[in-house]
Amino acid sequence: MPGRPKKEFHQYLTNNRASNISHEEYMLSPAVAFLRYCISAKSAIDLCIRHLPKNQNNDYTKDSIDSLQHLVIASLPTIMGHFETYQRSLFAGMFDITVYLQKFDIEKFFKDLSKETSVSIDLVRLAAYRGIGSKSIGTLLADSLKGWHEPKTVNRYFSAFGLNFTAFGNDESEKLRVLWQLRHSIVHTGCTLTLSDAQKVTNLSQHAGKQIVFENNFIFEVARKLHPIVKQTTTGLGNAFKQRLLQNINKTNSDNIDKFFEVKSSVPSWLRTA
Numbered sequence: 001m002p003g004r005p006k007k008e009f010h011q012y013l014t015n016n017r018a019s020n021i022s023h024e025e026y027m028l029s030p031a032v033a034f035l036r037y038c039i040s041a042k043s044a045i046d047l048c049i050r051h052l053p054k055n056q057n058n059d060y061t062k063d064s065i066d067s068l069q070h071l072v073i074a075s076l077p078t079i080m081g082h083f084e085t086y087q088r089s090l091f092a093g094m095f096d097i098t099v100y101l102q103k104f105d106i107e108k109f110f111k112d113l114s115k116e117t118s119v120s121i122d123l124v125r126l127a128a129y130r131g132i133g134s135k136s137i138g139t140l141l142a143d144s145l146k147g148w149h150e151p152k153t154v155n156r157y158f159s160a161f162g163l164n165f166t167a168f169g170n171d172e173s174e175k176l177r178v179l180w181q182l183r184h185s186i187v188h189t190g191c192t193l194t195l196s197d198a199q200k201v202t203n204l205s206q207h208a209g210k211q212i213v214f215e216n217n218f219i220f221e222v223a224r225k226l227h228p229i230v231k232q233t234t235t236g237l238g239n240a241f242k243q244r245l246l247q248n249i250n251k252t253n254s255d256n257i258d259k260f261f262e263v264k265s266s267v268p269s270w271l272r273t274a
Helices: 023-028 030-051 062-100 106-114 123-127 137-143 151-159 170-188 202-207 218-242 251-260 268-272
Strands: none
Touching: 023 030, 023 062, 030 062, 030 218, 062 137, 062 151, 062 170, 062 218, 062 251, 151 170, 170 202, 170 218, 218 251, 218 268
């Protein structure tokens, strides 16, 4: 269109003017960072639902319906991308603070982890850590692991810490598998739930071959139902972890660990609602 600047894709990157969540926030308190993003995404869709044009009979116009679908569908992969960052940050941060555990067997940890995946450090990625100083070594480890979209795999990663707590229970795992598969189909198959993909998740089997279309309140429900999952996972791992802390740990380190496993939300009632 005339008058619009002609720029390359990378030139459209701009300074942060939105309520984005940084990796530093995730490393400080993974659950708090993720839940804050969930509420932000939910509120963005809510705003569109309230203000998109309607007909005289109070039904949405066709353009409004189309626009809402685009926005709702596009929000899910972004939320799940943040959920993956939450999982990675929780794992990475836990690895970093194992230095404060009593009798943590690092050789057994890597032996158990190697049963699930081949752990190899990308040397180019390692080189990117030059001059950064306190950059998390756990982040480098988490980045080398695959399978963060499969709850059973993630459970096995966390089990390597030897805390006798399962990160995601059966019910939580099933919910996550539905969301991960929907995310996969949106990103990789043009919003069509193929027969082969639908058969991977029992709750999606009846939707095989259909295009993915959501009700307007879908993102609201995603944000709401992820709250107790994050609460249970973070608190459960945190309690098990803190039971094995060294007795002489100083207050600063103790406070940082409490902050790391903190779970809070601007909608606290959702932390108690399945």
